[in-house]
Amino acid sequence: MDRDDPLAPFRDRFVLDADDGSETRRIYLDGNSLGRLPHATVERLRAVVEGEWGQGLVGSWNRWIDLAREGGDLLSTALLGGDAGEAALADSTTVNLYKALAAALEARPERRSIVTDVGNFPTDRYVVQGLAAARGLTIRWVPSDPSVDDVGAALDDDVAVVTLSHVAFTSGALIDMAAITEAAHHAGALTVWDLSHSVGVVPIALRSSCADLAVGCTYKYLNGGPGAPAFVYVRHEIQDDLRQPVWGWFGQRAQFEMAERYDPAPGIDRWLVGTPPVLSLVAAMEGIRVTADAGIDAVRAKSERLVALLERLTDEWLAPLGFEVRTPRDAAARGSHLALGHPEAWRLCRALIEHAGVVPDFRPPDVVRLGLAPLYTRYVDVWDAAVRLRLAAEGRLWEWVPPNRPRVT
Numbered sequence: 001m002d003r004d005d006p007l008a009p010f011r012d013r014f015v016l017d018a019d020d021g022s023e024t025r026r027i028y029l030d031g032n033s034l035g036r037l038p039h040a041t042v043e044r045l046r047a048v049v050e051g052e053w054g055q056g057l058v059g060s061w062n063r064w065i066d067l068a069r070e071g072g073d074l075l076s077t078a079l080l081g082g083d084a085g086e087a088a089l090a091d092s093t094t095v096n097l098y099k100a101l102a103a104a105l106e107a108r109p110e111r112r113s114i115v116t117d118v119g120n121f122p123t124d125r126y127v128v129q130g131l132a133a134a135r136g137l138t139i140r141w142v143p144s145d146p147s148v149d150d151v152g153a154a155l156d157d158d159v160a161v162v163t164l165s166h167v168a169f170t171s172g173a174l175i176d177m178a179a180i181t182e183a184a185h186h187a188g189a190l191t192v193w194d195l196s197h198s199v200g201v202v203p204i205a206l207r208s209s210c211a212d213l214a215v216g217c218t219y220k221y222l223n224g225g226p227g228a229p230a231f232v233y234v235r236h237e238i239q240d241d242l243r244q245p246v247w248g249w250f251g252q253r254a255q256f257e258m259a260e261r262y263d264p265a266p267g268i269d270r271w272l273v274g275t276p277p278v279l280s281l282v283a284a285m286e287g288i289r290v291t292a293d294a295g296i297d298a299v300r301a302k303s304e305r306l307v308a309l310l311e312r313l314t315d316e317w318l319a320p321l322g323f324e325v326r327t328p329r330d331a332a333a334r335g336s337h338l339a340l341g342h343p344e345a346w347r348l349c350r351a352l353i354e355h356a357g358v359v360p361d362f363r364p365p366d367v368v369r370l371g372l373a374p375l376y377t378r379y380v381d382v383w384d385a386a387v388r389l390r391l392a393a394e395g396r397l398w399e400w401v402p403p404n405r406p407r408v409t
């Protein structure tokens with residue numbers, strides 16, 4: 001499978017593990033939390049630090065000022081199924097989610113309810129809770145990995161906005177963006193999609209789904225680097241009707257006229273807030289470029305095969321050892337990670353990292369997540385990881401691990 005893999009050459013575009021002479025090569029299956037470092041990013045950052053910052057100093061702002069929109073255009077057209085001028089790189093996903101939800105609520109002032117799901121990512125649930133508390137709104141919770149019918153049952157003319165993750169961070173379920181958006185619009189609500197676990201690995205069709213707003217991370221499958229700026233997408237047709245709540249000078253029309261009063265820029269620019277972290281923005285751009293070069297359809301095709309291989313090996317080898325697949329079985333209904341339930345999931349994860357050279361992550365209460373980033377994960381990595389999981393479970397490797405947990409899991 002690796003020999004026939006058209007994306008195989010992309011692995012060399014990333015910084016891989018240094019050869020430390022050990023026999024057990026590390027297998028990194030956590031690209032859905034933090035993607036690998038592209039070589040191009042190292043080169044580009046060096047040039048920007050030494051040349052544009054070191055030599056160019058403040059004059060380099062003439063180049064940097066457009067980066068947020070250039071990155072947004074590439075992302076939107078290559079990976080989001082959107083147009084140029086519909087996305088920008090800015091802030092964190094959390095902050096963009098707050099901006100997007102607040103703008104959507106402002107646009108539907110007579111409606112008093114927000115729909116989200118109980119299994120949504122923590123920051124998404126907290127932002128919804130914060131907005132609801134501040135404005136006295138009602139949250140209508142739907143089940144995890146909601147179907148169109150689950151969402152439909154929560155909709156009526158009091159719902160201002162529906163906010164959901166496209167791919168669920170725990171189960172990996174991929175939900176039906178077009179159908180849910182249509183149901184929300186039918187009830188007069190706006191939609192805010194969190195694409196953090198689908199962008200760069202699942203083809204996204206924001207425009208053809210008529211999705212209103214979207215946000216997401218660039219440091220997961222997009223390999224933008226730790227804390228790289230997130231993105232925000234707003235459909236052209238509603239851009240001038242929406243106002244995000246953080247009125248900063250980067251969102252101001254004719255920013256450098258420094259006018260007395262805030263007057264939001266037309267288009268996506270009004271979603272910018274303040275001075276961006278330029279170095280991280282540059283890194284985010286390089287990450288996006290690698291995926292755009294590979295082509296999202298090729299990435300998706302490999303992702304489906306990687307996940308299917310791991311699923312098959314899990315059924316054959318791991319299910320008899322107490323593992324349970326918690327990801328949808330339908331390839332069209334899941335993203336690029338497999339969630340395995342196991343009663344000792346927490347200690348097993350630690351044991352895999354410390355003693356077996358496999359890097360998954362743990363999600364409470366009992367899930368081992370195995371993320372398969374197609375640009376640098378080989379089929380042989382999936383095979384070897386499954387072998388090591390089997391040996392770890394047969395040998396009860398978790399018994400070597402003390403039960404106390406560090407801060408980051």
Ligand SMILES: *Cc1c(COP(=O)(O)O)cnc(C)c1O
Pocket residue numbers: 092093094095121123124165169194195196197217230
């Ligand atoms: C990773 C992730 C986030 C992270 O948000 P930050 O603001 O970058 O910390 C938010 N939402 C989802 C769905 C995620 O998967």
